[in-house]
Amino acid sequence: MSDNNSALVIGASGGIGTALVQRLLADPSYTSVIGISRSATPPAECSPAECSTAPRLRWLACDGSPAAISATGVAISEAVPQLSRIIICSGILHDAEHGPEKMLEQLDADWMQAVLQANSITPMLWLRAVAAKLTRKQPCRIAVLSARVGSISDNQLGGWYSYRASKAALNMLLKTAAVELARRAPASKLIAFHPGTTDTPLSRPFQSRVPSDKLFTPHFVAERLLKIMHEANADGTLAYLDWDNKPIDW
Numbered sequence: 469m470s471d472n473n474s475a476l477v478i479g480a481s482g483g484i485g486t487a488l489v490q491r492l493l494a495d496p497s498y499t500s501v502i503g504i505s506r507s508a509t510p511p512a513e514c515s516p517a518e519c520s521t522a523p524r525l526r527w528l529a530c531d532g533s534p535a536a537i538s539a540t541g542v543a544i545s546e547a548v549p550q551l552s553r554i555i556i557c558s559g560i561l562h563d564a565e566h567g568p569e570k571m572l573e574q575l576d577a578d579w580m581q582a583v584l585q586a587n588s589i590t591p592m593l594w595l596r597a598v599a600a601k602l603t604r605k606q607p608c609r610i611a612v613l614s615a616r617v618g619s620i621s622d623n624q625l626g627g628w629y630s631y632r633a634s635k636a637a638l639n640m641l642l643k644t645a646a647v648e649l650a651r652r653a654p655a656s657k658l659i660a661f662h663p664g665t666t667d668t669p670l671s672r673p674f675q676s677r678v679p680s681d682k683l684f685t686p687h688f689v690a691e692r693l694l695k696i697m698h699e700a701n702a703d704g705t706l707a708y709l710d711w712d713n714k715p716i717d718w
C-alpha cells in the first residue's frame with residue numbers, strides 16, 4: 469500500500485492528542501500516523517498491543533524548541549510523501565506555579581511569555597516546519613486547537629489574561645496563514661477548533677463547576693474533530709468552529 473494517507477498529531481501525549489492518535493490508528497484508511505511529543509515513547513493506550521491491526525504509528529520525540537521543531541519537520545518530510553491530516557493539539561493553561569490570572573496584579577511577564585510561546589508561537593513553528601508538504605494539489609485538512617476564550621467578542625467574563633490572549637493571537641496567526649494557503653495550497657483547509665471543556669490534565673483544576681453533560685471525554689472530542697475535518701471544504705478561509713461544528717464569532 470502506498471504511504472499516501474498520513475496523519476500528523478502534535479502534542480500526541482496530551483489528553484486530546486492521545487485520543488486522536490488512538491482513533492486515527494483504529495481507522496485503516498490511514499496508512500501511517502505520526503505522533504509528535506516531548507515524551508520519548510507513546511502512551512500505553514497507543515501501544516502495538518492496543519492497536520495491533522492499526523496503520524503504522526511513527527513516534528517522534530521533540531522538545532518543542534524552534535531548532536528541534538525544524539529538525540522534526542525534516543524527519544516528517546522524509547518519513548511520508550504527503551500529509552492528509554495535521555492536528556496541532558499542544559498547549560498550556562497552567563503549571564505547578566501558575567494558573568490563569570483573575571486580576572491585573574497576578575500578571576507575570578515570564579508566565580505570559582511562556583503561554584504565548586506555547587499556545588501562539590509554537591503552533592506556527594509547526595506549520596512552518598510542514599509548510600513544504602502543503603502543495604497546490606494535495607488535499608490536507610489542518611486543525612489547530614484554539615479555544616472559545618480566544619474570541620474577543622465572546623469575552624464577557626474577563627480573567628484568564630494570558631490564555632485568552634494566546635488563543636486570540638493564535639487565531640490571528642491562523643487567519644493570516646489561511647490567506648497565504650489560499651494562494652499556495654488551495655486544496656488545504658485550516659480550522660481553529662474549540663473542543664469544549666474536555667476532561668484532560670489541562671482542564672482538571674477548573675472542572676468543579678462544569679455540569680457533567682458539558683464535560684466531554686477526549687474520545688468524544690477526537691471523534692467530533694475527525695468528522696468535522698473529514699467534512700470540511702477547502703474554501704481558502706480559516707474556520708473557527710466548536711465541537712458541534714458551529715462557527716464561533718471572532
Ligand SMILES: NC(=O)c1ccc[n+]([C@@H]2O[C@H](COP(=O)([O-])OP(=O)(O)OC[C@H]3O[C@@H](n4cnc5c(N)ncnc54)[C@H](OP(=O)(O)O)[C@@H]3O)[C@@H](O)[C@H]2O)c1
Nearest residue numbers: 479480481482483484505506558559613665666668670671
Ligand atoms: N481540555 C479542555 O477543556 C480544552 C478546552 C479548550 C481548548 N483546549 C485546547 O486543546 C489543546 C489540547 O489540550 P488538552 O486538553 O489535551 O491538554 P493536555 O492533556 O494538558 O495536553 C496538552 C499537551 O500539550 C503539550 N504541551 C504541554 N506543555 C507544552 C509546552 N510548554 N509547549 C508545547 N507543548 C506543550 C503536551 O504534549 P506532549 O506531552 O505530547 O508533548 C501536552 O500533553 C490545547 O491547545 C488546549 O488549549 C482544551
